[in-house]
Amino acid sequence: MRLLYHLGRYYILISKVFARPERSGMYYRQIMRELELQGINSIGIVVIISIFVGAVITIQTDYNIESPLLPRYLIGVGVRDMLLLEFSSTMVALILAGKVGSSIASELGTMRITEQIDALEIMGVNSASFLILPKIISTMFFFPLLTILSLIVGMSGGYVVALITDVSSPQEFVYGLQYVFYPYYFTYALKKMIVFAFIITTISAYHGYYAEGSSLEVGKSSTRAVVHSSIVMLMFNLILTKLILR
Amino acid sequence: MIEVNNISKSFGDRLVLDDISIVFEKGKTNLIIGKSGSGKTVLLKSIVGLHEVDEGSILFDDRDFTSMSFKQKKQVRKEFGMLFQGAALFDSFTVEENVRFPLDMFTQMSYEEKIDRTDFCLQRVDMSNVNKLFPAELSGGMRKRVGIARAIALNPRYLFCDEPNSGLDPQTAIRIDKLIQEITTEFNITTIVNTHDMNSVMEIGDKVVFIYEGIKCWEGTRDDILSAENQYLNDFVFATNLAKTVKLIQNDKGAKD
Numbered sequence: 011m012r013l014l015y016h017l018g019r020y021y022i023l024i025s026k027v028f029a030r031p032e033r034s035g036m037y038y039r040q041i042m043r044e045l046e047l048q049g050i051n052s053i054g055i056v057v058i059i060s061i062f063v064g065a066v067i068t069i070q071t072d073y074n075i076e077s078p079l080l081p082r083y084l085i086g087v088g089v090r091d092m093l094l095l096e097f098s099s100t101m102v103a104l105i106l107a108g109k110v111g112s113s114i115a116s117e118l119g120t121m122r123i124t125e126q127i128d129a130l131e132i133m134g135v136n137s138a139s140f141l142i143l144p145k146i147i148s149t150m151f152f153f154p155l156l157t158i159l160s161l162i163v164g165m166s167g168g169y170v171v172a173l174i175t176d177v178s179s180p181q182e183f184v185y186g187l188q189y190v191f192y193p194y195y196f197t198y199a200l201k202k203m204i205v206f207a208f209i210i211t212t213i214s215a216y217h218g219y220y221a222e223g224s225s226l227e228v229g230k231s232s233t234r235a236v237v238h239s240s241i242v243m244l245m246f247n248l249i250l251t252k253l254i255l256r
Numbered sequence: 257m258i259e260v261n262n263i264s265k266s267f268g269d270r271l272v273l274d275d276i277s278i279v280f281e282k283g284k285t286n287l288i289i290g291k292s293g294s295g296k297t298v299l300l301k302s303i304v305g306l307h308e309v310d311e312g313s314i315l316f317d318d319r320d321f322t323s324m325s326f327k328q329k330k331q332v333r334k335e336f337g338m339l340f341q342g343a344a345l346f347d348s349f350t351v352e353e354n355v356r357f358p359l360d361m362f363t364q365m366s367y368e369e370k371i372d373r374t375d376f377c378l379q380r381v382d383m384s385n386v387n388k389l390f391p392a393e394l395s396g397g398m399r400k401r402v403g404i405a406r407a408i409a410l411n412p413r414y415l416f417c418d419e420p421n422s423g424l425d426p427q428t429a430i431r432i433d434k435l436i437q438e439i440t441t442e443f444n445i446t447t448i449v450n451t452h453d454m455n456s457v458m459e460i461g462d463k464v465v466f467i468y469e470g471i472k473c474w475e476g477t478r479d480d481i482l483s484a485e486n487q488y489l490n491d492f493v494f495a496t497n498l499a500k501t502v503k504l505i506q507n508d509k510g511a512k513d
């Protein structure tokens with residue numbers, strides 16, 4: 011019953027978000043702000059985590075293909091596909107659910123309890139659309155870019171490992187990265203990321219927008235935002251993997 | 257003029273407003289008083305349509321707000337200005353952007369015209385030279401004043417203030433009260449102010465409505481309030497020792513005369 015209530019209210023919120031905007035000029039400004047807040051500010055964490063994961067995957071793949079019969083460039087192939095298929099989309103999205111999700115929920119939650127949302131509504135502004143739409147647009151645009159960034163950085167991390175250890179020669183590693191590449195995997199990762207961006211942003215916005223009570227509640231709603239968006243995202247990951255990746 | 261006719265409002269099974277009818281007069285500062293939790297905020301938010309009422313109607317200069325379509329309501333809302341309890345300035349905007357916001361959203365003014373209007377409103381509340389500061393950099397009283405500037409940016413016909421002087425020192429509080437009253441008479445608007453502060457009542461209460469646990473208990477002017485024969489009202493008005501003493505002295509005088 012709770013679930014139905016939340017689904018219903020989520021649906022109402024989303025339809026409010028996509029109502030016709032009143033002043034597109036004002037939205038442009040908001041989108042620029044959100045691109046910086048949710049996108050640019052997430053570059054750091056994505057870079058750091060991707061470098062290390064790229065490096066670790068390289069070492070572990072080496073560890074798993076001990077057989078001398080297997081060519082060493084398989085390490086490059088393995089690293090590439092692992093990054094492409096799961097890490098740079100799903101794992102990066104999980105990290106972003108933590109960072110961006112909590113920031114969206116606490117920003118909107120604070121605006122709710124300090125009556126800033128009421129202030130918009132009383133002026134006759136569609137607060138849901140004005141506050142949430144720019145966030146959706148900027149994350150759906152920026153998250154796929156973060157995936158590309160994570161891929162590049164992750165592969166570089168692997169390359170560095172290939173350079174400084176003897177798991178594989180850098181040449182073999184790069185050969186592996188290019189070996190039988192399906193561009194399809196790449197578009198799959200980006201498509202998934204666009205869906206994840208929508209899920210994370212709208213679910214977090216939902217929790218923030220309907221926060222009530224004290225600042226303590228804002229904290230709780232931001233935790234719920236992260237947990238719920240992560241769970242829903244992982245469910246969709248399963249469905250999309252089955253659906254898109256035949 | 258705003259007419260509230262028999263409105264009731266409950267949250268779940270908790271009745272917060274019980275059959276309230278009031279007429280708020282134009283060009284006057286109308287006060288809604290009552291202790292914390294008596295339903296003042298809910299009443300104000302019901303009047304402006306932030307809460308939907310369960311029963312009753314609300315008329316803005318004879319226009320029935322409660323039966324309007326969403327679009328019509330939006331039109332009327334452009335005539336509203338509201339000052340919220342914590343000022344509710346937009347954190348991510350500067351002072352100037354906050355005051356300019358309604359102009360950006362709802363007018364076709366040129367940039368220069370908007371800046372002129374913004375400066376005028378900020379000057380009106382004695383807040384020049386802070387245009388580029390963010391709300392977090394202002395004191396509580398300054399935030400309230402910027403909140404008033406934003407509320408009057410679009411020349412409202414109706415001004416609503418929720419506890420305009422809560423959390424302020426007595427002098428700043430009186431200053432804010434005076435400002436609200438001046439603006440009300442200067443622009444001849446209908447103003448409704450929520451307060452639990454007896455100083456405000458005696459300073460600016462052109463018309464006073466007393467709410468007790470969601471029921472309208474009393475209405476009158478500040479001149480009748482001290483002599484009113486209403487137990488709940490007396491308990492509220494004479495809650496402080498100072499007020500009690502004043503009352504005793506008055507009674508004393510009355511006895512001697």
Ligand SMILES: Nc1ncnc2c1ncn2[C@@H]1O[C@H](COP(=O)(O)OP(=O)(O)O)[C@@H](O)[C@H]1O
Pocket residue numbers: 267272290291292293294295296297298299
């Ligand atoms: N959104 C809400 N949901 C449920 N109860 C509410 C809500 N808003 C206010 N109330 C209840 O209504 C009563 C009146 O509150 P309020 O109007 O804020 O009082 P005040 O006179 O201090 O402004 C309180 O008991 C409060 O708990």
Ligand SMILES: [Mg+2]
Pocket residue numbers: 296297298418419
């Ligand atoms: Mg209140």
